[in-house]
Amino acid sequence: MVAWNYAYWKRFDFDIEDDMLEIRSGVFSRRKREVPLKRVQNVDVRENVIQQALGIAELRFETAGGGTTEAVLRYVSTDDVNKLRQNYQSFKEGREVTVESEKEDKLLYEIDALEMGILCLTAYSLATSIAIFAFITFIVFTFDVGLDLGMGIVGDSLVLAISLLILISILGGWLFNAGRKFIGYFNFKLYRSGDTLKYRRGMLRQYSGTIPLDKLQNITIRENVLQRMIGYGALDIDTAGYAVQQRSESGAEVAIPITKIHNIPEIIKQVEGVELQELNNIAERAMQRYGIRYSIIAILISIPIYLFTELQPITLLLIIVVLFLSALAGAYLKWIHKGYQTLDNYLMTRNGFWRRQTKIVPYYRIQNVIIQSGFLQRRWKLASVIIDTAGTYISIGGEIIATDLDKNDAKNLGEKVFQKLQKSLKQYRKQKIEEKKQRKSRNQKPETKKKETNEE
Numbered sequence: 001m002v003a004w005n006y007a008y009w010k011r012f013d014f015d016i017e018d019d020m021l022e023i024r025s026g027v028f029s030r031r032k033r034e035v036p037l038k039r040v041q042n043v044d045v046r047e048n049v050i051q052q053a054l055g056i057a058e059l060r061f062e063t064a065g066g067g068t069t070e071a072v073l074r075y076v077s078t079d080d081v082n083k084l085r086q087n088y089q090s091f092k093e094g095r096e097v098t099v100e101s102e103k104e105d106k107l108l109y110e111i112d113a114l115e116m117g118i119l120c121l122t123a124y125s126l127a128t129s130i131a132i133f134a135f136i137t138f139i140v141f142t143f144d145v146g147l148d149l150g151m152g153i154v155g156d157s158l159v160l161a162i163s164l165l166i167l168i169s170i171l172g173g174w175l176f177n178a179g180r181k182f183i184g185y186f187n188f189k190l191y192r193s194g195d196t197l198k199y200r201r202g203m204l205r206q207y208s209g210t211i212p213l214d215k216l217q218n219i220t221i222r223e224n225v226l227q228r229m230i231g232y233g234a235l236d237i238d239t240a241g242y243a244v245q246q247r248s249e250s251g252a253e254v255a256i257p258i259t260k261i262h263n264i265p266e267i268i269k270q271v272e273g274v275e276l277q278e279l280n281n282i283a284e285r286a287m288q289r290y291g292i293r294y295s296i297i298a299i300l301i302s303i304p305i306y307l308f309t310e311l312q313p314i315t316l317l318l319i320i321v322v323l324f325l326s327a328l329a330g331a332y333l334k335w336i337h338k339g340y341q342t343l344d345n346y347l348m349t350r351n352g353f354w355r356r357q358t359k360i361v362p363y364y365r366i367q368n369v370i371i372q373s374g375f376l377q378r379r380w381k382l383a384s385v386i387i388d389t390a391g392t393y394i395s396i397g398g399e400i401i402a403t404d405l406d407k408n409d410a411k412n413l414g415e416k417v418f419q420k421l422q423k424s425l426k427q428y429r430k431q432k433i434e435e436k437k438q439r440k441s442r443n444q445k446p447e448t449k450k451k452e453t454n455e456e
Contacts, residue, residue: 023035042060044059044208045060049204055077056075111187118232118258121178125173130169136165188200197255199211213237216237219235220235221236221261222357274360278341280339302323337353340402342416346361349401361389363421364421364428369387369417371383382407
């Protein structure tokens with residue numbers, strides 16, 4: 001194993017020349033890979049505890065459309081990491097390589113103790129609690145552990161034992177996610193350098209990297225119900241450089257893990273120049289549809305309660321009333337937390353109650369506009385407008401969608417988005433041409449000056 005790893009290390013080298021990252025590797029079968037820097041979406045650095053002690057790191061170059069990371073440099077010295085990142089940043093900005101200085105970067109956000117505490121307190125996950133409950137139940141019933149109900153605080157009550165198990169699962173799920181958030185986002189900082197965001201985070205394993213704003217696909221404001229109750233939320237910036245399995249590992253898209261919700265519009269304005277507006281509500285008929293759907297669920301729950309329990313009539317009636325009131329409240333909450341808005345250069349959509357997501361997508365990043373109407377939607381004369389971008393598949397919430405609009409409003413929205421897409425594409429191409437000319441002129445000036453000096 002030592003001999004093989006030595007040979008692998010000896011036969012592995014890399015270099016950046018002009019606009020190309022070149023990697024050569026392989027002990028017996030040689031492989032040469034060339035990655036154009038203009039195709040790179042993100043550059044991420046990972047360092048675990050051992051790597052930090054040895055002064056090495058893992059450098060990842062992410063490109064659009066790949067199922068895996070395009071180029072991985074696993075054991076690179078920190079000096080080489082900084083050099084490679086400087087070369088990439090200089091290539092993007094069209095300038096000569098200079099010594100990178102964090103003092104030149106503008107600090108946009110730094111997590112403080114209060115925000116870290118709120119992030120941990122609101123980091124509950126139902127899926128984790130269910131997993132813990134299933135694991136404990138499996139251990140108890142498989143190995144006959146703790147089934148002597150005559151002992152301990154639960155006595156002979158099976159209901160109390162199950163209730164205690166549920167409580168342990170909820171607390172365990174919360175503690176697990178709180179610890180994961182604390183370790184993952186410890187000392188989180190976000191900088192801006194030109195048109196690139198830079199982040200640093202992590203305790204046991206440190207992450208740092210770049211989020212190029214010119215590769216931005218969409219911006220997402222995330223708020224779970226606990227965070228929304230106390231006025232906090234998170235901000236994601238999605239690019240097309242990550243596959244589904246990479247998102248949970250990288251964390252590069254998380255621009256702001258948590259902050260006061262009224263700070264987010266100002267941050268978005270600084271980052272992308274977008275001024276948020278109030279959203280339009282979806283069709284009121286959609287609320288009636290949700291109410292009927294949830295009422296049917298309430299009926300299905302009420303039937304077995306009536307058939308298989310011996311409750312007093314007044315108690316049974318009270319339960320049914322509570323179920324139907326909950327159905328109506330759920331329909332209203334689902335309806336009120338949906339919306340959409342068309343801005344000058346961006347489209348906004350919002351969905352979700354337990355985990356509400358507001359997505360902001362530039363028109364020039366839209367690849368497809370779909371107007372969809374299912375069987376039940378057609379009965380209610382409703383339709384949904386689905387927006388497809390190169391980064392849609394990595395979004396946790398799935399598609400960017402304005403759902404359950406009046407069918408005429410959906411048609412008008414689809415046509416309006418398509419028209420704005422064509423207009424914004426022309427503006428975007430014109431802007432990129434101007435930027436390219438400016439970079440070219442900046443690169444030519446030093447050469448001209450040097451030539452004139454030689455002639456003198």
